[in-house]
Amino acid sequence: MSGEATRYEAGEAFARRMDAEDPLRAFREEFLFPRHGDGAELYLLGNSLGLQPRKAQQYVLEAMDAWATLGVDGHFKGSRPWMEYHLSLGEQMARVVGARPLEVVVMNTLTVNLHLMMVSFYRPTLERSKILMEASAFPSDQYAVASQVRHHGYDPAQTVIPLAPREGEDVLRTEDILEVLERRGKEIALVLFGNVNYLNGQAFDMAAITRAAHAQGCRVGFDLAHAAGNLRLSLHDDGPDFAVWCSYKYLNGGPGALAGAFVHERHAHDASLNRFAGWWGNDKRTRFLMKPDHEPTPGAEGWVLSNPPILQLAALRASLELFDRATMPALREKSVKLTGYLEFLLDRLPPGFVHSLTPRDPEQRGAHLSLRFSKDPQRMLQTLRSEGIHCDFRSPDVIRAAPAPLYNSFVDVHRFVDVLDRHARS
Known part of the structure; x- marks a missing residue:
């Protein structure tokens, strides 16, 4: 992952390639994820409560x-x-x-x-x-x-x-x-x-x-x-x-x-x-x-x-x-790419389905996007939770999604938007 502008692609293969090339990918293993069914929850809530580092219990x-x-x-x-x-x-x-x-x-x-x-x-x-x-x-x-x-x-x-x-x-x-x-x-x-x-x-x-x-x-x-x-x-x-x-x-x-x-x-x-x-x-x-x-x-x-x-x-x-270990410059570089990828995929959803309140300029935002949907946001949140995806809701109608670079991946982002796409077309 370099500092050059990333040319995003829509398919999951692109997300997997970005994860494979990510120099910070190993940090994901340093955290404990809530469970959903037989697997880990897709957690996009680092802007509300970050995940537990594996060593936290040891140090306590x-x-x-x-x-x-x-x-x-x-x-x-x-x-x-x-x-x-x-x-x-x-x-x-x-x-x-x-x-x-x-x-x-x-x-x-x-x-x-x-x-x-x-x-x-x-x-x-x-x-x-x-x-x-x-x-x-x-x-x-x-x-x-x-x-x-x-x-x-x-x-x-x-x-x-x-x-x-x-x-x-x-x-x-x-x-x-x-x-x-x-x-x-x-x-x-x-x-x-x-x-x-x-x-x-x-x-x-x-x-x-x-x-x-x-x-x-x-x-x-x-x-x-x-x-x-x-x-x-x-x-x-x-x-x-x-x-x-x-x-x-x-x-x-x-x-x-x-x-x-x-x-x-x-x-x-x-x-x-x-x-x-x-x-x-x-x-x-x-x-x-x-x-x-x-x-x-x-x-x-x-x-x-x-x-x-x-x-x-x-x-x-x-x-x-x-x-x-990760350093803030490296984390910020990955974060810009992750949130930019999220925005790119959201732009490909059916017109009028979702509107982001967050500035498009990466210099004017952090990791999270605040999203307003044309369909009932509470129902949207329930749909995401049923699929093992955890975001949050802010009254009256905003869902926030925050891919945190220490533990979130490009595949996480792709999966999140894939669920939104299926809901938009249903």
Whole structure:
């Protein structure tokens, strides 16, 4: 598989040839697939909950064994002492999101991290109080933003600026985002976007939005729930003030897995930043002196509240090791080809049967396509499940399909569309 544009073909033989030539094909064997009948389920839900890496259970059991045999000494003894367990994961996660180790920490869950970041980076004033975000942001982000706005004594209906696509269009245009920043930037305290929109799959131009917002004096944050482990990110170079993400989707950390947070290094030593503080975020050099005043650890770790849950770190470790082996550039190259192949096959279905809400430009999307069908989508979903194909549904009428490059194949994509074709012609 090269970086050249792929010339797709419709037959299954093409899919099998692409899989045979795929340098990442062996990673499929590193995951456990749900069963359907006598075989494995065709799983296209990496954008909702990633599959379990085979080594996850082993690593969790190793941590359990250390607890059983070492007790509290497990913090300092054994093959992987708990006091330092999170450090290598932070370095691995930094490579996934294009950041420096100082800028990344694995902690909490996504919405908790969003609240912690907004405590520091949403500091409204009478002149500058607004928050700019996409109108179709994930509900949890909308709830978090509204509650933060109310906490500061403002009315979300007057303070949040929700951007929607132009009439008759499915996605936001970058020029429309930049125009609002140019026109209203002096009112805006925070720009907060989901880097990949969960509903339509649009990937926003993070660098352009950040530059335009900073030029107006705004703080900038991104929710990378659908981007981390999906897109080739460059958080440090793009320069947002912060970012947050979960690790149970493309990062395969398990249900409710620990999340990630990024704080740009220009804030690394700014102890004056308003923040909620906890013991584990105290400077490591003085943490065990038990001083009454909080001295934040430089970098993203300064936002940590509590010591990390080792069992969750162990499960996530299994997946991050695979990302290190595969590398994000290689995964992204395969992902572009996989999703492009899915789009190519969908285009060959009977006219009017399916419409994709997701941009056709690979630079403006990740792995998943959001599909709207002319026939009943709920019935369509039931048909797919009866055939052992697992996608998901988003109200009111969107089915999302996400071929994840770590474990999905070109044959998976071909089989999925073949079922849709049979349904379309029935």
